[in-house]
Amino acid sequence: MIYLDHAATTPVHPEVLEAMLPYFTLQFGNPSSLHAYGRDARIAVSRARDEIAGWLGCSPSEWLFTGSGTESDNTALFGAASRAGEKRHIVTTQVEHHAVLHACERLEQLGFEVTYLPVDATGRVSVEEVQASLRPDTFLISVMYANNEVGTVQPIVEIGELARSRGVLFHVDAVQALGTLPIRLNELPVDLMSFSAHKIYGPKGVGGLYAHKAVHIAPHLYGGSQERKRRAGTENVPGIVGFAKAMRLAGESRDIRVRLLEELREELIAGLNAEVGSEHYRLNGHPTERLPQILNVSFPGASTDTMLMNLDLNGIAAASGSACTSGSLEVSHVLKAMQLPDEVTGSAIRFSMGTTNEPSHMREVSRRIGTILRRVRSR
Template sequence: MSVIYFDHSATTAMSPEAIQAYVETASAGPSNPSSLHSDGRAAKDRLSRARDVFAELLNCSSSEIVFTGSGTESDNTALFGAAYAQRKRGRTGIVTTAVEHHAVLNACRKLEDEGFTLKVLPVDEYGCVRLEDAKAAIDESTAVVSVMAGNNETGTLQPIAAIGDWARKHKACMHVDAVQAFGYLPFDLQKLPIDLLSLSAHKINGPQGVGLLYIRKGTPFLPRQFGGMQERSRRAGTENVAGISAFARAAEIACGQAQIRREHAESIRSAVLQELTDHIGPERFVVNGHPNDRLPHVLNVSFPGISSESMLMNLDLAGVAASGGSACNSGSLKPSHVLSAMNISPDRISSAVRFSFGLGNTREEAEKMAKIIATISARYA
């Protein structure tokens, strides 16, 4: 049975080009960029080329790029690194939102345990932060503001530019988790008021275990990982050269084909909604998230009367891979913190399923899944 993979927000398959880049680099021989001999210099050259790729894609300096082991590590490094540096300047406030990925939320709570003052911004029914709430929360005591670009569960976009402008006026560091948005939205870091930006390779058809952190020159920052002097002493540890090379290749493709990716994802998303309307009727499902200000590849749908667990189990048995929310929290029976923060009905929260689209998905798959959902829904009618 062939699987319909509608869970690209959890992870994506490596593209053939990324695999080729990985294999070529891994096959080139010993690769420690810190070594001074010829093999080490060759590895450092490959690392520098990858760094230059991201500098061009993000419109920043290559010296502002730090490679990490994951998006979670990037988020943690940004938050702890900036927060502790800012505390030396008398700033102890942390501002974030109720719908952040747990890599941010749990890091912020840990900072709160360590003496920082945490303010968690509420969101509206679409999962969007109100700018006036952000402005009220950010003041001269604020050390770090962390707001994601696009939500991993609903796709809702946040007003990061406007919030970043306000943070900058108050000399607070602005961190953006762009893990889900990168490759679909452009990030011009010369223009955007962002001091720290987190990315992850496996969301854009690159390898797992590789992330990136942009640190704007002049941003207060103290390293949180100690050892050697790798990454300009900002992140100790031998770099994953093969993984980074594959990440860079995947990023080149994703950003170079961003419009095509957006149009493709949007077409699959629209097809799923149309097919669901045709096969079960518009009254049998509800879309969660902002109708317009959203990522094109994420679709969160509630099927009132059918629990998320039941729908996902039946979809899996029928060969459809989807999710109940963030893959990092899928093992928990707790309701989605994102949907709960939106103050929607308990029935919508408990029946929500996230579909996310990407490379290889087709309209035919959308039609097939809608028919499967119609069959499942009939059992609960």
């Protein structure tokens, strides 16, 4: 098997697993307990918070541990909405992750108004359209850093500066961007930013939310006083420790990893040109403003579900889009928003590379894709 679905999740790095193991067994205490076991767990959580904050360029007090990227998005949106006062308007885009889109739909049911901005054919939103959508009662803009299906990077600095000039909170879903794009929160005009550990070779079930010190969000979960009363619930200590270790590894190796991912991407494109022919496939997304690890490719004449089934049978793990919705045969909402032709949206496959891949894998994948397409199209 060749795994090309790293945008859905990554395998846990061996050093991350090693760091986590003691907190399942020997140091299993509850961080809220006052005895030695609790103190050990509390110290571990505090160290992890300091480590992650250091790599991201924020204060540890501005970092909130959550259970996932989805929870981080929900906490940001519902937390901001609960503090909005008389303001009732939110601006987002049509290509956001469903953790944002479905949260916005729920907020609409609660009486808020949401503007869903279109994107161009590359999946990028216009700063001018964001500006034109703002109203006196707009309290929040939510735009992802980089798209998880086509890899397009959004102009978050420009949007953030616009939001600051208008006194509007700016939330960014950076789940897919973490580990490959530079993130220094003390240099970005961002108020809230969501993250998840399992996209950077950390464990599933732990995420994070940056909330600028000037931003006060209401809690999304109620119970204990964990996370400065912003997120109730016993902390996932092993996961938190694993997140910090994964963050360190990602920070230390980012330049090397980005070069590898670009090499893998170019190798796959070269292989497709040789095995399929450049006229028989199409790349989706922005040509330059993009993540290095995501390659969304359409193969007109071969439907997405047919290709995915054949890829799996031939030992290649790929996806049709977000892992949260790829079990559905519906066309990706991202590709729909890009207004691409039906033959493009109905034949799109997302290949997402990672450190488990090698250039030889890309050549083999291209060869197998060529064989599959010749068989499928001959029918």
